[in-house]
Amino acid sequence: MTGKSTLAALCLLAGTTHATDPAALQARNLAANCTPCHSADAPEPNAIPRIAGLPADRILQRLRAFRSGEAPATVMHQIVRGYGDEQLALIATLLASSP
Amino acid sequence: MNRRRFLRSLGLAATAAPFLAACSSAPRRGAPRVVVVGGGYGGATTAKYLRMWSAGRIDVTLVERDARFVSCPMSNLVLAGLRNLDDLTASYDRLRSRWGVRVVSDEVVRIDVARRELRLARDGEIGFDRVVLAPGVDFLTEQITxxxxxxxxxxxxxxxxxxxxxxxxxxxxxxxxxxxxxxxxxxxxxxxxxxxxxxxxxxxxxxxxxxxxxxxxxxxxxxxxxxxxxxxxxxxxxxxxxxxxxxxxxxxxxxxxxxxxxxxxxxxxxxxxxxxxPMRAGRLVDGLGIPLTNGRWVDVDWRTMEARDLPGIHVIGDAVLAAPGMPKSGHIANQQAKLAAAAIVELLEGRSPDPVPTLLNTCYSFVDDRNAIHVATVHRYDAAQGTVLPVAGAGGLSSAASEEEGRYATAWAQNIRADMLA
The missing domain is CATH 3.50.50.60 (FAD/NAD(P)-binding domain)
Incomplete structure (x- = not known):
């Protein structure tokens, strides 16, 4: 666990056993913003890193580092600023659970 | 237990894994029918995501004129002799074999909104519970003598x-x-x-x-x-x-x-x-019998991508009257496709669609054989204004053209194609 918002997201998700839960659906829809570039079906090798299946806290840490400017980026720093902490946590959790 | 396994145990991965068995099989009798018209960036993505997110419970037909997908993005490279058209061409086979989409090579000649029916040029009539029109653009050739x-x-x-x-x-x-x-x-x-x-x-x-x-x-x-x-x-x-x-x-x-x-x-x-x-929404939308904005574009409800005042008739992609700051791009068509697919799955299950849909656009352009630049924007539904607006403080341009972004631009084209067709 890396932060309160991850915990909060997990608590939200923990109440669900089906993808009809609003938080799970929100996570799925938000993560679908990422997949045009970071598709789980993308061919390897690939200049754009594959995210699906990485540990959630690692994904979240990276997203936050883009937002703070700590991690160098061409475009990710501009993109992550469009999402709040809770949303980034949902995205990280969902992508981590993707096959 | 790690978090991933924890989530799996909760069935969160239901968004991804379990449908795989169901989705390539034929839908059940009586399954809701959705027809997608147009197999470009918007239409093809909608067809795949409808099958994925409904876990195969929705019967999806994709009607496309051409036998194969050809990408407009990257086609300027062909003009400069840096790519072949073959590089931009792809098959719809995986939509059929992996996702169970019925892909029909035909053309829609008429839409009957009241009877929920499309007439095809070659293969008779096809009924639907909901339809997604992704007709792209047609040219206003007559405006230039x-x-x-x-x-x-x-x-x-x-x-x-x-x-x-x-x-x-x-x-x-x-x-x-x-x-x-x-x-x-x-x-x-x-x-x-x-x-x-x-x-x-x-x-x-x-x-x-x-x-x-x-x-x-x-x-x-x-x-x-x-x-x-x-x-x-x-x-x-x-x-x-x-x-x-x-x-x-x-x-x-x-x-x-x-x-x-x-x-x-x-x-x-x-x-x-x-x-x-000069261009306008693909003429297919004229069959809807609704006024187009400026005589050219279809105004939509951004929570569902349904044409205004036409429940069950979704329109996506370049044919849509763009929201403020939103380009007509393949990437945005991909995002509108997912917005529509998510809304359709919810509506067919009798639930409400996502109240705050978010769309992302990242668009690369090459300035020579190696160097590329980008523009990125994030767009979110604003209930007060009833439209999608750019998220303040997000998005931006490249600082300068670079070879690094040239590599990302090439990968973008591969990856968005996989997101849509693989």
Whole structure:
């Protein structure tokens, strides 16, 4: 666990056993913003890193580092600023659970 | 137990894994039927995601005229001899075999909104519970005198395919010291940065192959419509002896014999004349019997992508009246497709769609054979205004063209294709 918002997201998700839960659906829809570039079906090798299946806290840490400017980026720093902490946590959790 | 396994145990992975068994099998009898018309970036993505997110519970038919998908993004590279059209062409086979989409090679000739039925040119009628129209754009050729019927002599190459090959041959055959004239229509049009990327890539070709040739960029708009500072830097820098940018150049008429163009305040003659015509929503939407905004675009409910006041009739992609700051791009079509698919799955289950949908746009343009630039924006539904607005503080442009972004641009094209068709 890396932060309160991850915990909060997990608590939200923990109440669900089906993808009809609003938080799970929100996570799925938000993560679908990422997949045009970071598709789980993308061919390897690939200049754009594959995210699906990485540990959630690692994904979240990276997203936050883009937002703070700590991690160098061409475009990710501009993109992550469009999402709040809770949303980034949902995205990280969902992508981590993707096959 | 790690978090991933924890989530799996909760069934969160239900969004991804368990449907795989169900989705390639035939849908049950009585399953809701959704027909998607148009297999471009928007339509193909909708078909796949409807099957994925409904875990195969929705019967999905994709009606597409052409046997294979051809990408408009990256097609400017073909003009510069840096890609082949084959590189941009893909099959719909995986939509069939992996996702269980019924892909029909046919054309819709009529939409009966009241009876929830489409008539196909070859294969009779097809009923639906909901329909997703992704017809792209059609040209308003008649707005430029002399253009109608002359796309062989004056290619548009604004729909990838034979027109792309044709324009490439024209460029190859251009005489030394010749003039390539490119006309940009007034906004809105498909792919705002596309004409300026084309200017750069053709100029790149000219400087390597026909160094004395010139490129006239005749823009009906009063300024560069996307990535302005970055394209302006390319026009003023590496291409300063090749590209001449002329804003406020509204095209009135063309002569296909002499390849001359009459503009509002000027007249030019070219060796290759490339006119991107003014455009509107694909004419398929005329069958809906609704007024189009400015006579051109379909206004939609951004929570579902349904045409305004037409429940069950979704319209996505370039045909849509864009929300503020939203481009007509393949990437946005992908995002609208997922918004529509998510809403349809919820609505067919009797639930409410996502109240705050978010869309992301990242659009790369090449400025030469290696270096690319991007624009990115994030867009979110604003209930108070009833539309989707750019998220303040997010998005932006490249600081400068780079080879690193050139590699990302190439990967983007591969990856978004996988997101849609794999």
């Amino acid at each position: 002399g253009l109608a019927g002359n796309f062989e002599c004056i290619p548009h190459a604004w729909k990838a395919g034979p027109q792309t090959e044709l324009l490439r041959r024209r460029i190859d055959a251009m005489p030394e010291g010749g003039v390539f004239a490119l006309h940009v229509p007034k906004s809105p049009y498909r792919c705002p940065p596309g004409p300026y990327e084309r200017a750069c890539l053709v100029a790149h070709y000219l400087r390597t192959r026909k160094p004395r040739a010139k490129l006239l960029l005749l823009d009906a708009n009063s300024e560069i419509q996307s990535k302005k500072t970055l394209f302006a830097a390319a026009f003023a820098g590496p291409y300063k002896d090749i590209i001449e940018y002329r804003p406020d150049s509204t095209l009135l008429s063309v002569d296909a014999q002499t390849l001359s163009a009459e503009l509002e305040f000027d007249r030019v003659r070219a060796d290759v004349l490339n006119v991107i015509p």
